[in-house]
Amino acid sequence: MSKELVIDINRTGFPVKVGSVELWFDSSFENLRRFFNVDELAQKKLKDAEEKAKHIHFPEEMNVENLDEKTIDAAFDVNKEFIAAQYDIIFGDGTFRKIYKEYPDILALDRALEVVGAAIAQRIEEQEASRSKEAKKKQKEYLNKKAKKK
Template identity: 75%
Template sequence: MSQELKIDIQRTGFPVKIGTIELWFDSSLENLRRFFNVDNLAQEKLKEAQEKAKHIHFPDEIDIEDIDIEKVDAAFDVNKEFIAAQYDIIFGDGTFKKIYKNYPDILALEQALEVVGIAIAKRINEQEKERTEQVEAKKNEALNKKAKKK
């Protein structure tokens, strides 16, 4: 009988904790392309949300005594979908629902996005330095082996 070979693969990325919810940021090269394009992807989602709410006219000025709850809800939904799209693009589909279930505060979650983006960018830079150091170490090791053979 042949023995099974088992090769472990470690995911590239790091945990990110938002409140009490621990998420995983995939920092693979493939996912980084999505991350650095998050604004464009989120803008596409925003356009979709705006299309859904297109039939509603949002007034330029709001008169507190004459508030149309339907219009307020529609505006809220467009903004919420935009924020949700950004979380889902960064951490994967369904992430926003998971966070919003525990923290139903769209303003707080919107503000947290900037903090999350800055923290992730910083960690990506640290990982890139680590990757560069690893490549340099392997390169030097190969050069040393080659020099010893001569």
């Protein structure tokens, strides 16, 4: 019987805490493409949400007199779906539901998105600097080994 060979894989990324909700940001090259296109992807989801709300008539000019509960709910739902799409794109499907369950305040979660995005961008820059430094170190080691062989 042969002995099993076990190779550990460490996921690329870092934990992010939004309020008391712990999340994981996947900073792999594959996921970074999604992160940098979050606005574009969220706009597509927003269009889907707007399609669902098309049957609701939104007045040209909104004021207290011409708003009814159905219109307010529809506008809220479209906005909520847009914010949810951004959280789900950044952290994975179901993330918004998890955060909203803990913090049912769409305005606070919308404001937090900007902070989350800026903090993640800063951490990505730090990781890239570290990756670049490591790559240069490996390149230097390789060139030194190659020079010694000659």
